Amino acid sequence: MSRRLLLFFCLLLQPTGVSANVSADDSASLTDYSLEQLMDLSVAVTSAARKPQKLEDAAAAIYVITQEDIRRSGMTSLPELLRMAPGMQVAHIDGSTWAISSRGFNAKNSDNLLVMLDGRVLHTPTFTGVYWDAQDVVLEDIERIEVIRGPGGALWGANAVSGVINIITKSASATQGGLVSGGGGNFERQGTVRYGGKINETGNFRIYARNIAQDNFRLASGADAHDQRDLRSAGFRADWGLAGGNSLTVQGDTYASDSDHTGSAISLSPPSSTPIGYTIDQKGGNLLTRWKRALSTTSEWTAQFYYDYYERRYLNVDERRDTYDLDFQHRFLWGDAHDIVWGAGYRQTGDRMDNTIVVAFDPARRDDRVAGAFFQDEIALNRDKDLHLIVGSKFEHNDYTGFEHQPNVRLRWKLDEQRTVWTALSRAVHTPSRTDADGLVTTTLLPATGGIANVMQLQGNPAVQSEHVRAFEAGYRIHPSTRAQMDVSAFYNAHRNLMTIEPADPYLVAGAQPYRIMPRIFYNKASATTYGLEWSGNWQPSDKWQFKAAYTWLQMNIRRDADSLDTSIESEVGRSPQNQFQLHVFHSPSAHVDLSGALYYVDSLPSLNVPAYVRLDARIGWRIRRDLELSLTGRNLLDSRQPEFVNTSGPRTSEVSRSLFGAATWRF
């Protein structure tokens, strides 16, 4: 071999020899190593920098509440958990009612959010909002809660106007073994029993029973607010992972709740209006089955069916509803650039209302159908796949307003591994509820004229149209490391066709004691623009410390049409806080102890005369054994009690009290 040739070889080998890239020959010799020898070898550090992708590549304002967040919060009910999602407006009205919304229009009967639990829609078509007093789930069994602010109608259909909340429970395979948890405090007691086991090689199940009971809050005067509640539930979930890419889920729940409230009893002779205590009883159940089939690594379909039943009674009002829902979706990659999901669904809901003088529906029974289909294509616009265009729409037919379309266009640009910007244009609709179209609700008694009582009655309007929103959103996400993330989103919403309540000509109702009805009828005679900014950040300087903060700024302008006489619609502006700030601190001084604190600032609600408030919640958790954890949670620690919202449909306002709650969780 000539000297020159050897030198050439030498030069060729030198860079590969000293760098991390071992040639094929070397790796061939590595295969002769035993497992133990391989485990002794250190790898070149260059590639250790590869980090898992943690953040969702979503072109929407999304926040995920994890099981760890839930555990560390010490909260014991679904609505209270939503408080920690940036941009949400959550206010406890009384023992069993909450006002929950995002991006404005907060109200007791807030109807702009779509809330789902494992694919089952929680809101009732009676008012397109959620009866929060009748919703419960074993919090330890929640895998995550996805909170999406902004319209979600293109995928989810009507009534996802200002957000979508998706509560996802764990697969039964992840909840094996037993769990007993119980706790009590000065306002609340609760207990949960859950057990999970194997059905066979491929199937797992869990069953649970749970009870949550809350004592009366206090009025501003310090008297009992008559708003205690009690909710009992039991249920199961079974999951099978079958050969051939099939997964099957069957789950069901049954529950009974009762909650105390105070209303006004109206009588045609003085005293015309007196506070009256009553109890809302709700019983219900549901059964859901989901079949998922992976056709290939890039294609799958899901078919889901559920049945939901409830009966809700208070005073003489009785509302019964059966809902059947069938949903199918198929997702596949088409070529290299298209990620397509399409689907179709059908929902039938029927109700029977026992009408009373105070609350009635005309007709008293109604069956409604919603049929719809959607498609969405996520298109990679360039070879590097860092620029994505998302287009899609839902097309739906409902029995109230007929055909509705809800398109959206989104653009996501991944600037680099750490930074993503996105923007979206979308349209979403809020279809009329049963109350909007058919309700007859007697609200107040006005001063008598000529010896005849005047009764104000809210009347549904079968001709009422859908409310709709056109939304422009943009967001920026940065995660410089796995320990720090920041998320900013801004939105501008143009709401049209908002419902107003317009007076109509009074008429006399004859009888032994004749009275005059002053109708107030639903029309679409207002519009609004809302805009705002939502910021959230997360910083984990070490394994022992974590900080999360969020700030939300909201502006609303509501204009009623020239011919509208609804003077109350503009006051909606003052029912959602203009500024909200929250700070969460988590600290684990040792492997067995964790501390958490949550500080909330919520701006005043001028229309309701609710002053701005600061709320502090704190929790200490102590894992005394591997299988046993004790915790103590304090809520609303800074104030003995304070109002967070006002029940506009009742004569009294409950205040949220300072409370302590101790709990123990045992797993076996």
Place this chain on the structure above:
Amino acid sequence: MRLLCGALLLLALTPAHAVPSEYDLKAAFIFQIAKFVEWPAGSAPPRLCVLGGNPFGAALEALRGKPSPSPERKMEVTLLDMGADIRECSMLFIASPAERHLERIVAISRGAGILTIGDTEGFAKRGAMVNFYLENGKVRFEINLDVARQGGLKISSKLLSLARIVDFQQDR
């Protein structure tokens, strides 16, 4: 000059001194791990498929044709496109770009005698059978035994003794 050159050659070719790249090492791991896994009867020769690009580079090519687990059975190696049929594979390495397809891969490989392997944090909890991770610069692996059993695979106790055993996303 010649002396220096010789020293460099030595450095390059002596494994004890060379620092292997992460993926050369992982390729060797996969080759060894295959010896401790028993596939359902009647399985074809071991066929390693890689989905989501080829992070192994040339190390993957070096595995082709190597005898495993017995001298008469030669290892086959295939780079799969997204959407390809994975049921012909006996081992499937899911590279991190294919992460979002993991749940479907897990579903399809159930009962199909496919050893699913990954190296992305959380993969084993999400249903991959073997998942590599780094600890103090050394390659370690975790095994989701439930999934492996459901997949019709028998994993030797020796392999299990070297692995971290994980379940599906269990609560603590």
